[in-house]
Amino acid sequence: MRYVNVITASVAAVLVSTGAISQEIDIPRDVQSQVTEVWEPIPAEVDAPDGAIPSDAIALFDGENLDAWESANGGPAEWTVEDGVLSVARGTGDIITSEGFCDIQLHMEWRVSEDTEGYDGQDRGNSGVKIQDRYEVQILDSIDNPTYVNGQAASIYKQHAPLVNASRAPGEWQTYDIIFEAPIFGENGSVRKPAYMTVLHNGVVVQNHAQVQGTTAWVGYPTYTEHGCDPIRLQDHNADVDFRNIWVRPL
The missing domain is CATH 2.60.120.560 (Exo-inulinase; domain 1)
Structure with missing residues (x-):
């Protein structure tokens, strides 16, 4: 399902950039929102315990x-x-x-x-x-x-x-x-x-x-x-x- 959504979001991005999205084209808003989502690279995890230095310090x-x-x-x-x-x-x-x-x-x-x-x-x-x-x-x-x-x-x-x-x-x-x-x-x-x-x-x-x-x-x-x-x-x-x-x- 996510793979399909990514493809759909890519299509929506093209339509948004070309101004092709209009009231006549029914693309759900949640799909349109995916145009601006960034999934990678994933930030590295850093432990920041209270009262101690960060793990990457x-x-x-x-x-x-x-x-x-x-x-x-x-x-x-x-x-x-x-x-x-x-x-x-x-x-x-x-x-x-x-x-x-x-x-x-x-x-x-x-x-x-x-x-x-x-x-x-x-x-x-x-x-x-x-x-x-x-x-x-x-x-x-x-x-x-x-x-x-x-x-x-x-x-x-x-x-x-x-x-x-x-x-x-x-x-x-x-x-x-x-x-x-x-x-x-x-x-x-x-x-x-x-x-x-x-x-x-x-x-x-x-x-x-x-x-x-x-x-x-x-x-x-x-x-x-x-x-x-x-x-x-x-x-x-x-x-x-x-x-x-x-x-x-x-x-």
């Missing part, structure tokens, strides 16, 4: 060790792991993933220190996550802490301020869920398609398919330089910042 930090990371200066990552929490070890430098990534969904949880006395602006809880080692989503304490808005928490650093400030108080765990579309380069390093980011901060959309204008630099305007699927970087910015539950899904 790569655990970058699950509370156990730093096996997925190395020092950006070379050698093993020197940050500390205690009680399931990854903490910046001030002065040891940034860490990067051992593996490179292109289009991804990235989940991570972070918190800044409760001790804010004597720190303000960019000196309060500063870190960042750089996708492909160059496109940064800022990490900062942005509660009662004025600074340039394209440098506050959940900004695409020095390019896009967040749509809203969804920050939690210092000392509380916060989440980033980032959808990243990698840039595509053409001949001679030309940009065929720029990078795009969607960012949810604590479940709130704060970057909505924002176009990344190039490398997120502290000084100077953003530019693109051709590159491949490079690592994810976490910054040691001389501040006490913790991380947990970091995973990534290549898209």
Whole structure:
């Protein structure tokens, strides 16, 4: 019966496209509806258990060790792991993933220190996550802490301020869920398609398919330089910042 329906739907598609369907041609509406049905390919099944990472995700930090990371200066990552929490070890430098990534969904949880006395602006809880080692989503304490808005928490650093400030108080765990579309380069390093980011901060959309204008630099305007699927970087910015539950899904 389904085989017959598929043939009938194909005939209906031709009649619809040629404008031949009219009141004089009696084709049931359920058959007409099949013209727009797509049956294949069937999406792969992914287990998404509550409180655990999706079955097709790569655990970058699950509370156990730093096996997925190395020092950006070379050698093993020197940050500390205690009680399931990854903490910046001030002065040891940034860490990067051992593996490179292109289009991804990235989940991570972070918190800044409760001790804010004597720190303000960019000196309060500063870190960042750089996708492909160059496109940064800022990490900062942005509660009662004025600074340039394209440098506050959940900004695409020095390019896009967040749509809203969804920050939690210092000392509380916060989440980033980032959808990243990698840039595509053409001949001679030309940009065929720029990078795009969607960012949810604590479940709130704060970057909505924002176009990344190039490398997120502290000084100077953003530019693109051709590159491949490079690592994810976490910054040691001389501040006490913790991380947990970091995973990534290549898209």
